[in-house]
Amino acid sequence: MVSRIGLLPVAVLAAACLGLAAPAQAQQHVVLYSANDNTVNNMISEAFTKETGIKVDVVSTGSGVLFRRIASESANPQADLIWGVSSALLSQNKAYFQPYAAKEKAAVPAAYRDPQDLWIGTNLQILTISQNTKAIPADQGPRSWQDLLDTKWKGKIAYTDPANSGSSYVTATTLLSLWGDNDAAWTKVGTLLGNTKVLNRSTLVFDGNGSGEYPLGISLEYAGNLWAHNGAPVKVIYPSDGTVAVTEGIAIIKGGPNPEPARAFVDFVNRKDMQEMMLRATFRRPARQDIDLSTVPGNMPALSALKLVSYDDMKWDAARRDTLARLKTLIQNTR
Structure with missing residues (x-):
């Protein structure tokens, strides 16, 4: 009679003999440095995770502290993204960024994004x-x-x-x-x-x-x-x-540990429906100019006004x- 063990695949048999179990697939995650308030951080992070399954680890503090941290970690970056900081600071620190052309960048006027796609404005x-x-x-x-x-x-x-x-x-x-x-x-x-x-x-x-x-x-x-x-x-x-109008934006940190989830997060934040959600919840004026402000409580005037x-x-x-x-x-x- 043939042994039942003899019918098992060799890899499974080896694992059984060693007392090992097949490892569970680790959840993807992305590390976000943010100068936004926690209302914005939590709202977008939760929506992103719900849609993509990618966990967002947020480090939230002032923009100056964040950039000092990025500089000190430049040889071994610990974060993937920085968000909620001024265009001036983004431009001054763009040596730390990886270029990426966001999928819907055409909706954001050129004045509110980097010409080499090193950062893109999210709000004004x-x-x-x-x-x-x-x-x-x-x-x-x-x-x-x-x-x-x-x-x-x-x-x-x-x-x-x-x-x-x-x-x-x-x-x-x-x-x-x-x-x-x-x-x-x-x-x-x-x-x-x-x-x-x-x-x-x-x-x-x-x-x-x-x-x-x-x-x-x-x-x-x-x-x-x-x-x-x-x-x-x-x-x-x-x-x-x-x-x-002071532009605030987002950038991908060069050499960050999770580049693919970082690109997905940039696209997500700049998406029209996400910008509309933030606008309605927090009155953050979007950098993209294809959103009808008249639909939002508060009668915010158009930028042109x-x-x-x-x-x-x-x-x-x-x-x-x-x-x-x-x-x-x-x-x-x-x-």
């Missing part, structure tokens, strides 16, 4: 003024940056310390540019700072304006819209003398240390 942050209409009647607030210089607003404007906030630094340097980038411009910025309460974190500005603690806030478009959507008496003011001014990223980044030092002195002198 618009610098705005937020007004609590319970503290200040809707028709009695400022309409421009220039209006904020009026002494009647002294102590009523919340502003994040530009040493702690990239958007606050962009606001200050945008105003310097608008007002002539000279000593007179610095005087006007000093007058504005004298009217402000300078806070350590952007969320303190958003929360304080939403609650009415601060009638006005130098803010970002999405924050005012989000508070208004949640029932707070907040009005978003697009300054009549001009504002800036705003007075946008140019911003010299390279100039103001090169001048960051000296500019921040001078702003710090102005803040101290106006307390």
Whole structure:
């Protein structure tokens, strides 16, 4: 009679003799460095995993910390992607990135992506003024940056310390540019700072304006819209003398451990339906321009309806240390 063992395949027999089991297939994953808030990180990560089966390991902290980490790991990259950081920082650090042409990149204007496909914009942050209409009647607030210089607003404007906030630094340097980038411009910025309460974190500005603690806030478009959507008496003011659209984007880290899942994540984040989902949930204005904003609560105006001014990223980044030092002195002198 033939032994039953003799009918088994040789590989299975060998494994049985050694007491081994066939290994389970490991779940694919991707490592994401993100400067976004956790609401965005969790929403997109969960949707991506649900659709693809690929797990997303998120490391969330400030953009400066993330880039220092990428630099220190450059000989042996530990992450696959970086997301939620400004185009200025992406451009300055593109030596660490692997080019990839996202599948739907044509929907993103060339101004909001790298010409060599080293990064692509996912959303635009618009610098705005937020007004609590319970503290200040809707028709009695400022309409421009220039209006904020009026002494009647002294102590009523919340502003994040530009040493702690990239958007606050962009606001200050945008105003310097608008007002002539000279000593007179610095005087006007000093007058504005004298009217402000300078806070350590952007969320303190958003929360304080939403609650009415601060009638006005130098803010970002999405924050005012989000508070208004949640029932707070907040009005978003697009300054009549001009504002800036700051591009935030995503890039694949060169030499990252999971290149295929990383490319899939870039395509997923930039997909129209995912951009619409983020827009409805968080009021993040998409970089792609084929989405109808009129379908979103909050009546966000089209980009073409705003007075946008140019911003010299390279100039103001090169001048960051000296500019921040001078702003710090102005803040101290106006307390």
